[in-house]
Amino acid sequence: MVLKEMNLNIVEIDDQSATLDGGDVLFTGREFFVGLSERTNQRGAEILADTFKDYAVSVVPVQNGRHLKSFCSMGGPDLIIIGSSEQAQRALKIMKQMSDHRYDKLTVPDDTAANCIYVHLPDKGHVLLHCTPEEFPESAKVFERLKDYVLIPVSNAEKVKVDGALTCCSVLIHKKV
DSSP states (O other), rough: OOHHTTTOOOOOOOTTTOOOOOOGGGEEEEEOOOOOOOOHHHHHHHHHHHHOTEEEEEEEETTTTGGGSSSSSEETTTTTEESSSSHHHHHHHHHHHHSSSEEEEEEEEGGGGGGOOOEEEETTTEEEEEEETTTTTHHHHTTTOOOTTTEOOOOTGGGGGGGHHHGGGGOOOEEEO
């Protein structure tokens, strides 16, 4: 209802064989990377590509019951925040091979800490919501390298109990006012 009131185009997937979970969809502003996981399949990625014809859509295999955004997210324009695990680094390598664009990367020691929320606010500039230093002290030190950012630590302690992350609780809509 709210999205319709905002005059946003809403597309419903009516193919019963298709699965597409938001935790497997990483939009860079230039293209989409879709994690093929237990909750997202090739048909779901195809429907996303059909819906957003102006953007490239590349698939990235994800294993062990995880989502693509379990170990990466966008940390700003052209900046991918990525975990340091073997799975995360393998996914990053695939994303680099699939893309014509070269993204900067910020590698954090903890995969879960790589799930962040980036927003650009006219009065604040670059803002990054990330897990707290209490949860991931070494990753928090890495975020401090982002000197031109407003860093806002947000606890993920309760969400992680149900396999959730910061991006699970957000829908970012860029709407010109």
